[in-house]
Amino acid sequence: MVAQNIFFGIIAAVVVVSALRMVTTRNIVHAALYLVAVLAGLGALYILLTAEFIATTQVLVYIGAVMVLFLFGIMLTKAPLGNVMKMTGPQWPIAAAVSVLLAGVTVYSLIDHFGSDRLANDGPVFRTAHVSDEVFSTYIVPFEAVSVLLLAALIGAIVLARKD
Amino acid sequence: MLLNQFLILGAFLFAVGVYGVLARRNGVMVLMSIELMLNAVNINLVVFGVQHGVVSGQVFALFVIAVAAAEVGVGLAIVLLLYRNRTSIDVEDFDLMRG
Numbered sequence: 001m002v003a004q005n006i007f008f009g010i011i012a013a014v015v016v017v018s019a020l021r022m023v024t025t026r027n028i029v030h031a032a033l034y035l036v037a038v039l040a041g042l043g044a045l046y047i048l049l050t051a052e053f054i055a056t057t058q059v060l061v062y063i064g065a066v067m068v069l070f071l072f073g074i075m076l077t078k079a080p081l082g083n084v085m086k087m088t089g090p091q092w093p094i095a096a097a098v099s100v101l102l103a104g105v106t107v108y109s110l111i112d113h114f115g116s117d118r119l120a121n122d123g124p125v126f127r128t129a130h131v132s133d134e135v136f137s138t139y140i141v142p143f144e145a146v147s148v149l150l151l152a153a154l155i156g157a158i159v160l161a162r163k164d
Numbered sequence: 165m166l167l168n169q170f171l172i173l174g175a176f177l178f179a180v181g182v183y184g185v186l187a188r189r190n191g192v193m194v195l196m197s198i199e200l201m202l203n204a205v206n207i208n209l210v211v212f213g214v215q216h217g218v219v220s221g222q223v224f225a226l227f228v229i230a231v232a233a234a235e236v237g238v239g240l241a242i243v244l245l246l247y248r249n250r251t252s253i254d255v256e257d258f259d260l261m262r263g
Binding site for chain 1: 244
């Protein structure tokens with residue numbers, strides 16, 4: 001238990017600092033790298049929660065595919081790589097107030113409702129086999145729908161990004 | 165481990181994502197902040213799955229990851245198209261529909 005809490009503290013510190021730096025840094029490539037740190041930290045948290053398949057998918061899909069897509073987007077739009085373009089709009093104080101308010105309300109209601117509930121650590125551990133059993137039995141229809149959605153998104157992206 | 169430490173981390177990440185969407189001017193940065201918000205939701209799904217001893221939380225997180233991948237693909241295509249037509253990805257420049 002103590003070891004889990006220590007590792008949670010380390011991972012959470014990395015995630016929090018990286019997330020804050022991601023939305024405040026003036027260099028967009030640095031922002032993408034901070035996002036990698038956040039996503040990797042969340043993958044580590046999934047391992048801590050015994051969700052091994054989600055952690056693997058997080059690394060494969062997010063850190064692999066989505067980040068490459070983002071870096072291509074940064075390169076293709078010739079976004080200024082240095083501090084040339086002002087990255088934050090003049091409305092940032094209002095945005096900060098909104099997000100602080102949102103975080104305050106959410107955290108207050110979480111503490112109010114869940115208090116010091118402990119995470120159930122005697123429950124079943126779901127391995128990849130359990131997840132795939134569930135996906136291919138109970139959730140087979142949503143799974144097929146997601147397949148069609150991915151195909152539609154692929155075709156839509158190609159149609160949108162084509163030159164002519 | 166407390167249930168709340170994961171939930172509060174998720175809430176914090178979501179709020180940071182909201183700040184990024186509202187304050188950033190670069191279209192690609194806005195998309196990245198949306199990814200942050202989707203990931204914050206995934207933590208909650210997995211944690212509640214563990215808390216209630218059901219596998220559905222992990223399955224839902226998988227679906228969210230798949231939908232997020234599709235969203236990034238289409239979103240970046242739209243940003244690319246905007247850049248091609250307006251030679252800018254500054255979201256403050258896109259005000260054609262302002263009344």
